[in-house]
Amino acid sequence: xxxxxxWHDEALSRLYRQMPELTPDPATDAKILAxxxxxVGAGPRRFRPWLGGLATAAxxxxxxxxxxxxxxxGLATAAxxxxxAAASTAPAIAEAPAAADAxxxxxxxxxxxxxxxxxxxxxxxxxxxxxxxxxxxxxxxxLADQPPPTAEKSVANRPAAESADTRVxxxxxxxxxxxxxxxxxxxxxxxAAPAPAPKALLSAAPPAGxxxxxxxxxxxxxxxxxxxxxxxxxxxxxxxxxxxxxxxxDLMMSADSRQSSDxxxxxxxxxxxxxxxxxxxxxxxxxxxxxxxxxxxxxLIWASPGSEPQAALRKKLESTLGRDAGHGYWWRAxxxxx
Amino acid sequence: xxxxxxxxxxxxTGDFSGSVHMTLKSDEDLMLAYREGDAAAFDELYxxxxxxxxxxxxxxxxxxxxxxxxxxxAWLRVINARARYQPTARxxxxxYTVAHNVLLDYFxxxxxxxxxxxxxxxxxxxxxxxxxxxxxxxxxxxxASRLRDCLEGLPEEQREAFLLKEQGDFGxxxxxxxxxxxxxxxxxxxxxxxxxLRQCLEGLL
Numbered sequence: 386x387x388x389x390x391x392w393h394d395e396a397l398s399r400l401y402r403q404m405p406e407l408t409p410d411p412a413t414d415a416k417i418l419a420x421x422x423x424x425v426g427a428g429p430r431r432f433r434p435w436l437g438g439l440a441t442a443a444x445x446x447x448x449x450x451x452x453x454x455x456x457x458x459g460l461a462t463a464a465x466x467x468x469x470a471a472a473s474t475a476p477a478i479a480e481a482p483a484a485a486d487a488x489x490x491x492x493x494x495x496x497x498x499x500x501x502x503x504x505x506x507x508x509x510x511x512x513x514x515x516x517x518x519x520x521x522x523x524x525x526x527x528l529a530d531q532p533p534p535t536a537e538k539s540v541a542n543r544p545a546a547e548s549a550d551t552r553v554x555x556x557x558x559x560x561x562x563x564x565x566x567x568x569x570x571x572x573x574x575x576x577a578a579p580a581p582a583p584k585a586l587l588s589a590a591p592p593a594g595x596x597x598x599x600x601x602x603x604x605x606x607x608x609x610x611x612x613x614x615x616x617x618x619x620x621x622x623x624x625x626x627x628x629x630x631x632x633x634x635d636l637m638m639s640a641d642s643r644q645s646s647d648x649x650x651x652x653x654x655x656x657x658x659x660x661x662x663x664x665x666x667x668x669x670x671x672x673x674x675x676x677x678x679x680x681x682x683x684x685l686i687w688a689s690p691g692s693e694p695q696a697a698l699r700k701k702l703e704s705t706l707g708r709d710a711g712h713g714y715w716w717r718a719x720x721x722x723x
Numbered sequence: 724x725x726x727x728x729x730x731x732x733x734x735x736t737g738d739f740s741g742s743v744h745m746t747l748k749s750d751e752d753l754m755l756a757y758r759e760g761d762a763a764a765f766d767e768l769y770x771x772x773x774x775x776x777x778x779x780x781x782x783x784x785x786x787x788x789x790x791x792x793x794x795x796x797a798w799l800r801v802i803n804a805r806a807r808y809q810p811t812a813r814x815x816x817x818x819y820t821v822a823h824n825v826l827l828d829y830f831x832x833x834x835x836x837x838x839x840x841x842x843x844x845x846x847x848x849x850x851x852x853x854x855x856x857x858x859x860x861x862x863x864x865x866x867a868s869r870l871r872d873c874l875e876g877l878p879e880e881q882r883e884a885f886l887l888k889e890q891g892d893f894g895x896x897x898x899x900x901x902x903x904x905x906x907x908x909x910x911x912x913x914x915x916x917x918x919x920l921r922q923c924l925e926g927l928l
Contacts, residue, residue, distance in 0.1 A: 392888075392895075392913045397870075397920055400927075401889045404867040409777045413791055414769075417798045421765040424802050425757065 750814035758805045769798070772818060779819070779890045783826055783883060785875045793829055797822045812900065819891055820901045823883070830879060866927050873923035877916055884909050885916035 624632050748756070748764070750771065756764035776797065781790030800821050808817070874882055880902075887898045899906040 392910050392917070394917045394921070397917060397924075398889055400866055400870050400924075404871060406774065407778045407781050407787060407790075408774055409791055409794055413795050414773070417795060417802075418766060418769060420799055421757070421769070421802050422762045424805070425760045425762050425765075 751810040754805070754808050754814050755810060758808055765802075768814070772815070775890055776818065776822060779886050780822060780826070782871070782874055782886055782890070783879075784829065789829070793822070793825050797825045800825065813897070815891065816893070816897050816900055819887065819893070823901050823903075826883070866924070869924055869927060870920070873920050876923060877919060881912045881916040881919070884912040885920070888913055 619627075619632075748767070750768060753764040753768045757768065777790065777794045780793045780797065781787050784790045784793055797818075801818065804821070874885070877885065883902065884898055887893050887901060891898075893901070895906045895909055898909045902909065
């Protein structure tokens with residue numbers, strides 16, 4: 386290579402060559418070579434022209450199959466029921482009182498839904514009653530004119546079976562019956578729901594909404610999602626500042642990732658280091674800054690291989706980015722493992 | 724004689740741990756072979772460029788620990804980009820372009836995260852001068868150590884241009900291609916670097 390002299394200095398070059406030799410750590414060599422082998426061992430990426438056609442055909446077959454499955458009458462559940470009801474609104478209104486009464490007589494005395502009714506059947510029972518009650522919405526002012534505390538108390542204090550029977554017998558007008566049927570339809574739902582729990586949560590919660598992490602341990606007890614829903618007042622940074630790392634972790638995993646304030650996107654190495662007891666993860670910090678999520682995924686996977694956080698992480702990635710993209714991130718993070 | 728063959732024969736004088744067949748191949752052929760799934764080709768390619776690339780990155784970062792991270796990242800990028808590799812230029816040019824991009828990312832991050840500055844480690848000192856060795860050897864080692872300090876004092880662009888010239892043995896056009904700048908700019912940067920290094924090493928050269 387012939388270079389002009391004005392940009393070459395032989396003495397400097399000689400001095401540079403005398404500098405001590407630097408070589409990478411053998412462990413680094415091993416990591417790189419292993420990664421190279423893994424990359425081609427996972428399958429050489431040769432171009433296969435027929436692969437595109439095959440993929441297209443597969444997508445078409447899948448789409449047709451899904452379409453056929455969706456239109457099969459046997460599989461349709463709620464939609465076919467709702468359609469006829471909506472189509473014949475007038476008869477439904479005409480039959481409403483009788484139908485509502487019949488349903489009340491049939492359903493109200495049964496104690497089973499009040500205690501351990503499965504969620505889906507209960508919904509299916511409740512929905513038709515609400516459909517009948519909706520056209521009678523003008524009756525709401527009637528009920529509003531009545532003294533609400535006594536009426537509600539009497540309904541609420543009576544046993545479900547008794548109140549249903551009494552309503553059938555005493556119902557003076559269709560409108561009143563409609564409203565009662567509506568309240569009766571609500572009654573099982575309210576009774577079946579764990580009503581005391583939210584009240585207890587609310588009563589225990591201080592005005593600042595700090596009930597979520599009132600437990601000194603940070604996150605003992607309820608699940609992360611219920612806790613986050615009960616009191617989102619403490620931010621991720623607050624929790625970190627107070628040393629409640631486990632609660633911060635829960636908040637991060639339960640937050641809505643579509644919101645810009647999701648701490649997932651700002652997860653720092655500090656929390657991970659405290660949670661996992663490991664100081665630094667230099668391998669994971671050399672990714673481009675745009676790949677914050679990948680860096681975090683890499684750190685998590687590296688920090689605790691095979692443990693529970695990994696499963697949560699994968700779920701989080703898939704729910705955040707969609708199944709394919711989330712899986713892609715997961716795979717890329719795993720691939721970068723040392 | 725074609726340059727590829729010359730380079731291949733030159734490699735024959737080095738390490739014989741790989742097969743002769745592999746050693747005779749040019750860098751570009753090895754990379755293409757690796758792209759097609761030949762892991763042994765990568766081993767040979769890695770062996771050829773390991774010390775130079777590491778030294779370049781370590782001197783650029785001013786820290787052997789960070790240099791090691793950057794070195795690993797550069798090779799992983801090469802691995803991940805193997806499917807897109809096209810032998811339109813020398814493999815070495817492509818490799819150092821990847822390393823240059825890794826460095827750019829690092830400097831951007833370092834500008835944002837001051838923590839990196841705090842955790843920087845110094846490069847290892849030159850080996851201590853044994854008393855029984857001739858005085859000239861000790862003087863050379865000390866001069867090399869001074870050169871390392873002077874290199875760290877250079878602006879990033881000038882240091883990179885100088886190191887690519889000395890370490891990578893690249894010409895003007897190749898350095899310009901690697902760094903994405905013009906040849907005249909590179910020439911100017913190297914000139915400035917040489918002038919500053921000479922000032923820094925005044926009395927030693």
